[in-house]
Amino acid sequence: MRSTGDNCAVFAIVKDTDCAEDIYRGLDFLQHRGQQFCGIATYDEKRIYLITHYGQVGNTFTSHELETFKGNMGIGHVSLKERQPMMWQGAVGEIAVAFSGNIINSEALLTEMKDRGEAFYHGLDIEIISKLILQEKNVVTGISMLAEKIKGSYSLVVLTEQGIYAARDVYGFRPLVLGEGSGAYLVSSESRAIQNTGINRFRDVRPGEVVFITRKGVETKKQLKSPRRAHCAFEWAYTASMDSKIDGLYVQEARNNLGKCLAERDIEEGGLQADLVAPVPMSGIGHALGYHMKSGLPYQEVFLYNRYADRSYTQLTQEDRDRMAKKKLSVLRYALRDKRIVLCDDSIVRGTQIREKVRELKNAGAKEVHVRIACPPLMYPCDFGISTRTYKELLAREYLANGNITTLDELKALETWVSEKIGADSVRYNSLEAFVGALKISKEHLCLKCWDGILPLT
Numbered sequence: 001m002r003s004t005g006d007n008c009a010v011f012a013i014v015k016d017t018d019c020a021e022d023i024y025r026g027l028d029f030l031q032h033r034g035q036q037f038c039g040i041a042t043y044d045e046k047r048i049y050l051i052t053h054y055g056q057v058g059n060t061f062t063s064h065e066l067e068t069f070k071g072n073m074g075i076g077h078v079s080l081k082e083r084q085p086m087m088w089q090g091a092v093g094e095i096a097v098a099f100s101g102n103i104i105n106s107e108a109l110l111t112e113m114k115d116r117g118e119a120f121y122h123g124l125d126i127e128i129i130s131k132l133i134l135q136e137k138n139v140v141t142g143i144s145m146l147a148e149k150i151k152g153s154y155s156l157v158v159l160t161e162q163g164i165y166a167a168r169d170v171y172g173f174r175p176l177v178l179g180e181g182s183g184a185y186l187v188s189s190e191s192r193a194i195q196n197t198g199i200n201r202f203r204d205v206r207p208g209e210v211v212f213i214t215r216k217g218v219e220t221k222k223q224l225k226s227p228r229r230a231h232c233a234f235e236w237a238y239t240a241s242m243d244s245k246i247d248g249l250y251v252q253e254a255r256n257n258l259g260k261c262l263a264e265r266d267i268e269e270g271g272l273q274a275d276l277v278a279p280v281p282m283s284g285i286g287h288a289l290g291y292h293m294k295s296g297l298p299y300q301e302v303f304l305y306n307r308y309a310d311r312s313y314t315q316l317t318q319e320d321r322d323r324m325a326k327k328k329l330s331v332l333r334y335a336l337r338d339k340r341i342v343l344c345d346d347s348i349v350r351g352t353q354i355r356e357k358v359r360e361l362k363n364a365g366a367k368e369v370h371v372r373i374a375c376p377p378l379m380y381p382c383d384f385g386i387s388t389r390t391y392k393e394l395l396a397r398e399y400l401a402n403g404n405i406t407t408l409d410e411l412k413a414l415e416t417w418v419s420e421k422i423g424a425d426s427v428r429y430n431s432l433e434a435f436v437g438a439l440k441i442s443k444e445h446l447c448l449k450c451w452d453g454i455l456p457l458t
């Protein structure tokens with residue numbers, strides 16, 4: 001079966017001593033980006049060792065396995081949909097490859113490559129990427145060719161006998177960060193996996209940059225021309241962990257700003273009479289804190305998060321996500337009897353989860369529940385690696401079959417409809433304009449396709 005998209009993360013390290021434990025810990029810090037599969041590959045001057053598992057890093061890799069990994073450089077991957085890294089033999093020697101992202105034109109590439117005589121195991125995106133790289137005489141040329149062939153997103157790590165290559169597509173859709181310190185050089189999909197090793201020197205890999213990492217350091221091997229940046233705006237609102245910094249912007253700061261914007265709108269519209277502001281944990285926390293800062297309303301937890309439940313958004317189907325959402329939150333009844341609650345969350349996909357949360361709060365005695373959503377209404381599926389929705393799953397599409405919400409009046413009409421659908425006393429989303437303003441990144445440097453439907457590819 002072909003993958004149709006992937007939530008995932010990569011990690012890589014070069015250091016003076018064995019590195020398997022470091023990769024294991026790094027992947028553990030990236031686990032929120034995909035829990036279905038995980039894998040590690042290391043190189044010990046003779047050969048590449050590779051193990052992949054079905055499940056989470058902490059539940060699958062044994063201490064015995066970690067001891068069998070040899071070598072002071074290696075890469076790792078966590079994923080929702082496919083096993084990575086993959087290992088290959090080619091003219092460039094033995095390599096292992098892992099990536100985060102999604103190839104939009106994979107079907108066309110597969111047909112073209114099969115017609116040329118290439119064979120595939122499953123036709124996964126990682127196979128296409130690896131084979132495109134291996135077609136060239138050296139890895140840098142191979143990676144550079146991806147920009148010409150691939151329509152889509154990729155943050156990539158390639159383990160070779162000489163060192164590790166890391167690269168980001170020319171738009172910079174998915175994050176990729178380089179770190180350095182304590183005799184180690186690291187690459188990670190999010191800075192948290194670097195910061196939490198105690199290393200504070202890190203920078204984003206630039207869109208189109210190809211770097212080579214050895215024990216001597218990091219060298220930029222190529223800087224491909226970037227037609228424009230298109231950083232995924234959803235990273236700051238939901239996907240990334242709140243302790244990460246992506247393309248110069250702290251995720252926590254972004255979420256606080258988005259919450260403040262929601263409060264500003266309530267203030268502008270005459271002020272909302274409420275007793276407390278609360279998050280839908282975990283991704284609603286930063287938004288609720290921002291709302292609290294701007295409005296002055298007391299911040300209060302009304303749900304207890306079950307830390308042993310998987311993250312709902314990285315389940316494969318919406319049904320799985322709904323089931324998981326029920327498992328992961330329980331109502332804190334003491335806090336909410338007769339209270340008017342402002343409930344903050346990152347986004348509404350189908351509306352089933354937020355409707356359930358509103359119902360639970362009201363059943364437990366809440367007097368009113370006013371839902372505040374950091375993202376504008378989701379109108380389009382993602383083509384670039386967030387494989388979690390289709391048109392028919394989007395609640396806003398049930399309201400508006402075609403076109404976009406462009407004016408505040410249209411947004412207000414949708415909000416009234418959604419509040420009835422989910423049983424809330426009111427609903428407010430950030431408008432697209434407010435959303436972009438809160439991120440403080442130029443609209444031209446963001447992918448906003450979830451909301452405006454524009455594929456930011458030239």
Ligand code: SF4
Nearest residue numbers: 232382384447449450
């Ligand atoms: S379509 Fe949405 S989720 Fe996908 S990359 Fe663009 S902003 Fe991110």
